[in-house]
Amino acid sequence: MKSSVIVFPGSNCDRDVVVALKKFKIENQMVWHDNSTLPKSDLVILPGGFSYGDYLRAGCIASKSPIIEDIIKHAKKGGLILGICNGFQILIETGLLPGVLLRNKKLRFLSKNVYLKVTNLENKFCINYKNNNIIKLPIAHNEGNYFANDKILKNLEDNNLIAFKYCSNKGDINTENNPNGSSNNIAGILNDTKNILGMMPHPERLIDPILSGTDGSFMFEGLLKSY
Amino acid sequence: MKISATIILKKDVLDPQGKVVSQTLKNMGYKSVVNIRQGKYFEIELNESDKKKAKKVVEEISKKLLANTVIENYTINLD
Numbered sequence A: 001m002k003s004s005v006i007v008f009p010g011s012n013c014d015r016d017v018v019v020a021l022k023k024f025k026i027e028n029q030m031v032w033h034d035n036s037t038l039p040k041s042d043l044v045i046l047p048g049g050f051s052y053g054d055y056l057r058a059g060c061i062a063s064k065s066p067i068i069e070d071i072i073k074h075a076k077k078g079g080l081i082l083g084i085c086n087g088f089q090i091l092i093e094t095g096l097l098p099g100v101l102l103r104n105k106k107l108r109f110l111s112k113n114v115y116l117k118v119t120n121l122e123n124k125f126c127i128n129y130k131n132n133n134i135i136k137l138p139i140a141h142n143e144g145n146y147f148a149n150d151k152i153l154k155n156l157e158d159n160n161l162i163a164f165k166y167c168s169n170k171g172d173i174n175t176e177n178n179p180n181g182s183s184n185n186i187a188g189i190l191n192d193t194k195n196i197l198g199m200m201p202h203p204e205r206l207i208d209p210i211l212s213g214t215d216g217s218f219m220f221e222g223l224l225k226s227y
Numbered sequence B: 001m002k003i004s005a006t007i008i009l010k011k012d013v014l015d016p017q018g019k020v021v022s023q024t025l026k027n028m029g030y031k032s033v034v035n036i037r038q039g040k041y042f043e044i045e046l047n048e049s050d051k052k053k054a055k056k057v058v059e060e061i062s063k064k065l066l067a068n069t070v071i072e073n074y075t076i077n078l079d
Helices: A014-023 A067-076 A086-094 A150-158 A217-226 B016-027 B051-066
Strands: A002-007 A027-032 A043-046 A080-084 A100-102 A110-118 A134-141 A145-147 A162-167 A186-190 A196-199 B002-009 B040-045 B072-077
Touching: A002 A014, A014 A027, A014 A217, A043 A067, A043 A086, A067 A080, A067 A086, A080 A086, A086 A100, A086 A196, A110 A186, A145 A186, A162 A196, B002 B051, B040 B051, B051 B072
Parallel strands: A002 A027, A002 A043, A043 A080, A080 A196
Antiparallel strands: A100 A145, A110 A134, A110 A162, A162 A186, A186 A196, B002 B040, B002 B072
16 A cells, blocks of 8 residues: 655644554655645545644645645545544645634643544444444644534535544543534544545554554554555 | 724734745736735724724724734724
8 A cells, every 4th residue: 555645844743644654564655745746645644733834724825735736636536535633624725625623612722632433434544443433542733623514514414424523431422522612523524435534633643552552553454454 | 883903014024924825825826916914803893882982992902902013003994
């Protein structure tokens, strides 16, 4: 499996993702945002960080980078795209995923571990969570409060396009366990064809039992399995 | 009464955010864009029917809180 990690000015989780990709023997290239051609890849990853210092809106300026045109082509061909944190914000600004990510409800930057329920197990990213669909991953963001109009939310729910929801350690999805105020406790969503996943939590940070845990590993292993 | 105030960086103060926005627009093909300065816009609802008095309050608000007059200018928009 070949992957490309796109690096924007201000990305800061790009190398963390590479550590994860290396561990699972996914052949990766780093691609600078200014390139206009995407190397042959099965998976494109937009990493976390603060591209362009979050100027104007988080992810907005990055979404106009030269590389994005090729990423949209890759998406239309059914290629896999994973946007993590700022990467999710960029996917939203490009229009590849619907809705918007607002400031966290309590206006605080959040950096902590949260429980998530994997609510769609039928996509290539989450296939491996079948036996363990309540997981713990870290979040670290200021704009993660997912918001969309009722029509979009209904479409997401009806077509099972929500991949992750914030929940309690027992899997209860409620306001108490919603860290940032996001609509329907949404932590990550898929596009209609389920080849694009945008998520606020960081799976790449939980890939080693010695350092943290392995709840993130399942995603990378699952991607390899479904490849 | 509703009054709005616009706060913008003074002409000689560097505005990196405005510069990035303007460069991005140029990259997107908007060749006629020369420069962009980014500021803030406030809509202020006042419990005051006298225009003059209201303007005075907003002016005070702008000076005391909304703008840092060392680097920013404010304009009050009455309509």
